[in-house]
Amino acid sequence: MSLSATKFVHPITTPPTSRSSDKPLFSTFFGSNHTKLRFNKPIVAAQRRSSSAASTSFSPVVAVSSDVVKEKKLKSASNLLITKEEGLVLYEDMILGRFFEDMCAQMYYRGKMFGFVHLYNGQEAVSTGFIKLLKKEDYVVSTYRDHVHALSKGVPAREVMSELFGKATGCCRGQGGSMHMFSKEYNLLGGFAFIGEGIPVATGAAFSSKYRREVLKEPGADEVTLAFFGDGTCNNGQFYECLNMAALWKLPIVFVVENNLWAIGMSHLRATSDPQIWKKGPAFGMPGVHVDGMDVLKVREVAKEAIERARRGEGPTLVECETYRFRGHSLADPDELRDPAEKAHYAGRDPITAFKKYLFDNKLASEQELKAIDKKIDELLDDAVEFADESPLPPRSQLLENVFADPKGFGIGADGKYRCEDPKFTQGTAHV
Amino acid sequence: MLRAIRHKSIHPAFCAFRAFSSAAKEMTVRDALNSALDEEMSADPKVFLMGEEVGEYQGAYKITKGLLDKYGPERVLDTPITEAGFAGIGVGAAYYGLRPVVEFMTFNFSMQAIDHIINSAAKSYYMSAGQISVPIVFRGPNGAAAGVGAQHSQCYAAWFAACPGLKVLTPYSSEDARGLLKAAIRDPDPVVFLENELLYGELFPVSAEVLDSSFCLPIGKAKIEREGKDVTITAYSKMVGYALKAADILAKEGISAEVINLRSIRPLDRSTINASVRKTNRLVTVEESFPQHGVGAEICTSVVEESFGYLDAPVERIAGADVPMPYAANLERMAVPQVEDIVRAAKRTCHRSVPLAATA
Numbered sequence: 074m075s076l077s078a079t080k081f082v083h084p085i086t087t088p089p090t091s092r093s094s095d096k097p098l099f100s101t102f103f104g105s106n107h108t109k110l111r112f113n114k115p116i117v118a119a120q121r122r123s124s125s126a127a128s129t130s131f132s133p134v135v136a137v138s139s140d141v142v143k144e145k146k147l148k149s150a151s152n153l154l155i156t157k158e159e160g161l162v163l164y165e166d167m168i169l170g171r172f173f174e175d176m177c178a179q180m181y182y183r184g185k186m187f188g189f190v191h192l193y194n195g196q197e198a199v200s201t202g203f204i205k206l207l208k209k210e211d212y213v214v215s216t217y218r219d220h221v222h223a224l225s226k227g228v229p230a231r232e233v234m235s236e237l238f239g240k241a242t243g244c245c246r247g248q249g250g251s252m253h254m255f256s257k258e259y260n261l262l263g264g265f266a267f268i269g270e271g272i273p274v275a276t277g278a279a280f281s282s283k284y285r286r287e288v289l290k291e292p293g294a295d296e297v298t299l300a301f302f303g304d305g306t307c308n309n310g311q312f313y314e315c316l317n318m319a320a321l322w323k324l325p326i327v328f329v330v331e332n333n334l335w336a337i338g339m340s341h342l343r344a345t346s347d348p349q350i351w352k353k354g355p356a357f358g359m360p361g362v363h364v365d366g367m368d369v370l371k372v373r374e375v376a377k378e379a380i381e382r383a384r385r386g387e388g389p390t391l392v393e394c395e396t397y398r399f400r401g402h403s404l405a406d407p408d409e410l411r412d413p414a415e416k417a418h419y420a421g422r423d424p425i426t427a428f429k430k431y432l433f434d435n436k437l438a439s440e441q442e443l444k445a446i447d448k449k450i451d452e453l454l455d456d457a458v459e460f461a462d463e464s465p466l467p468p469r470s471q472l473l474e475n476v477f478a479d480p481k482g483f484g485i486g487a488d489g490k491y492r493c494e495d496p497k498f499t500q501g502t503a504h505v
Numbered sequence: 506m507l508r509a510i511r512h513k514s515i516h517p518a519f520c521a522f523r524a525f526s527s528a529a530k531e532m533t534v535r536d537a538l539n540s541a542l543d544e545e546m547s548a549d550p551k552v553f554l555m556g557e558e559v560g561e562y563q564g565a566y567k568i569t570k571g572l573l574d575k576y577g578p579e580r581v582l583d584t585p586i587t588e589a590g591f592a593g594i595g596v597g598a599a600y601y602g603l604r605p606v607v608e609f610m611t612f613n614f615s616m617q618a619i620d621h622i623i624n625s626a627a628k629s630y631y632m633s634a635g636q637i638s639v640p641i642v643f644r645g646p647n648g649a650a651a652g653v654g655a656q657h658s659q660c661y662a663a664w665f666a667a668c669p670g671l672k673v674l675t676p677y678s679s680e681d682a683r684g685l686l687k688a689a690i691r692d693p694d695p696v697v698f699l700e701n702e703l704l705y706g707e708l709f710p711v712s713a714e715v716l717d718s719s720f721c722l723p724i725g726k727a728k729i730e731r732e733g734k735d736v737t738i739t740a741y742s743k744m745v746g747y748a749l750k751a752a753d754i755l756a757k758e759g760i761s762a763e764v765i766n767l768r769s770i771r772p773l774d775r776s777t778i779n780a781s782v783r784k785t786n787r788l789v790t791v792e793e794s795f796p797q798h799g800v801g802a803e804i805c806t807s808v809v810e811e812s813f814g815y816l817d818a819p820v821e822r823i824a825g826a827d828v829p830m831p832y833a834a835n836l837e838r839m840a841v842p843q844v845e846d847i848v849r850a851a852k853r854t855c856h857r858s859v860p861l862a863a864t865a
Contacts, residue, residue, distance in 0.1 A: 188652030239833035250832025308585035338562030
């Protein structure tokens with residue numbers, strides 16, 4: 074594992090059988106024909122090498138970060154990529170993400186949380202590999218699949234769970250919900266339900282760091298922003314618009330693509346003319362890197378360089394993490410389109426199992442140590458659920474709060490009180 | 506699809522249907538939409554469907570179920586997640602004679618395509634002085650869903666209805682869904698067709714006439730769902746059901762409410778509304794969206810302009826709370842109109858006292 078950390082991962086693997094083979098064949102008009110497109114266009118390593126070589130030949134921008142990583146390797150006395158302490162931190166964060174989401178599924182089926190709940194199972198190596206390298210001041214912008222990004226960034230499990238329960242003690246007092254986690258304290262900027270929406274917001278956060286450093290002369294303003302989004306988003310215009318501006322203005326941002334190969338029921342290969350997302354970085358004058366998103370150490374290597382590059386003021390990086398979600402798009406998704414062989418293939422590459430093996434093989438942790446972490450997280454989550462369950466519902470007066478930072482003229486009576494506190498408020502919801 | 510009709514007792518709220526529904530046939534709104542799409546695609550090869558997950562996934566809400574198998578990927582196109590792109594492509598295709606039906610997974614996502622709906626679709630006929638018409642349908646679920654938070658729970662009826670050049674339809678029942686969708690697809694202008702996710706699974710009685718493939722409803726005509734003499738209640742989409750429930754409760758207390766299902770927000774059927782108000786002399790408007798500059802405000806203006814002298818009480822407007830939709834279930838319930846809000850408002854117009862203890 075350690076030796077291959079700089080290499081590109083294997084191509085998106087073709088499962089041996091195709092679900093579609095027993096379905097009637099349509100003509101290959103546009104993107105709707107799954108049968109031909111999905112499996113005949115594997116992302117071949119050779120292609121990748123040649124194109125990265127091509128891109129380096131006409132531009133100083135490299136498509137891979139391998140040089141930097143190699144350099145670091147030489148300096149290292151040991152060929153271990155992490156210390157024992159780091160390993161345990163990474164393991165704990167991944168376990169927290171996994172167990173938290175499993176608990177969410179349970180609570181959803183028990184009716185404790187509602188609406189759309191999108192779980193992160195399978196993608197933990199990306200959140201952990203990136204976010205655990207950040208400072209508290211650095212920004213994270215997430216999508217509707219945001220619980221685990223929030224946890225990795227440090228938002229307490231109690232607050233995230235309570236938010237999901239719709240309680241007043243949640244990180245957004247029950248106003249945001251599953252898809253809209255925000256935490257000013259931990260610089261988690263959301264929580265966005267629309268595809269592509271988070272990317273400009275993240276780019277704006279990166280812009281603010283640069284502006285504060287260069288215009289407002291705040292020397293400490295060296296925050297880095299991570300924008301997380303999926304493969305489906307990479308077909309959206311906002312992605313391209315922001316790659317351009319981020320590179321143009323050398324903004325301190327890392328665009329992290331969690332390519333889990335599926336946008337709900339739309340295969341990445343059926344939706345995208347050139348499925349190698351990382352290649353779009355060099356097209357805009359920034360490095361594009363493809364990394365095995367099921368391997369936390371590989372992700373971490375790439376993340377480290379990209380984050381440091383951003384902090385040095387050298388501009389943005391596009392990182393494509395090839396990963397997989399172990400559950401449906403949301404808990405409401407019947408998940409009927411993904412090939413069982415494909416699911417089994419990625420289940421066999423579970424990032425937590427793999428990392429455990431790495432820790433054992435390199436004698437970085439014992440079975441007991443990891444069991445103790447599992448137990449600790451179990452207890453933490455039991456506590457979070459209990460806390461959320463016992464927390465109060467948001468009071469009625471909260472309904473009209475937080476619409477404006479300055480609510481004068483809005484829902485405020487002559488006595489300075491919110492009109493909703495007036496007993497007559499309930500006579501009609503329009504009477505606010 | 507048309508055979509998927511179940512027999513079930515008719516809810517009292519829908520008794521108005523009995524007049525023309527000899528057999529108790531029922532159909533879900535989902536099947537009504539699906540069958541309307543199916544029939545229009547079958548009747549006109551220029552009709553095609555595009556959107557996210559409309560094909561292989563059979564529609565995020567299964568409205569397009571079976572259509573990919575029947576019409577193939579040339580006419581049922583799965584798009585990448587690019588609303589601005591595919592809505593614009595639909596408009597361009599409509600410029601040159603095709604009849605696209607563009608599905609937004611929810612109308613919240615139409616915000617990413619708003620430029621093409623407003624600037625490309627709605628204005629082209631005018632800008633080109635009638636040379637270029639845009640026969641396109643933008644359809645999908647609109648309005649408050651359940652527990653999905655601020656970005657997935659919003660009614661856009663007033664937004665689109667504020668734009669000249671767009672026709673805005675809001676079906677409630679299966680009859681509405683079939684008749685209005687067929688009308689929208691056949692219409693030469695851009696139509697914004699606002700469905701409601703929470704109604705998809707609801708069964709409504711349907712007559713043989715509604716099930717006929719030639720069935721079509723006129724755009725711009727409201728439907729009186731229930732006749733009454735004391736107060737007019739206007740509503741659209743899901744709120745029609747609430748208004749009918751409120752009318753049931755009011756009837757028990759001796760108040761006869763007339764419920765108007767608007768069906769079309771633009772054009773707005775001012776004559777039906779005003780005729781009703783001139784009869785009942787009282788008006789309650791109900792909508793799920795924000796109160797300010799809303800559908801109720803427009804209806805109220807119309808009544809003040811045309812029937813002011815007939816009003817016996819101030820117009821009551823019931824709308825969603827003037828806040829983004831909260832996630833917490835208790836706040837969410839407070840943020841959208843409830844049946845009891847309509848009952849209370851109707852009673853106020855009729856000068857009946859409302860004991861505070863009865864408030865929820």
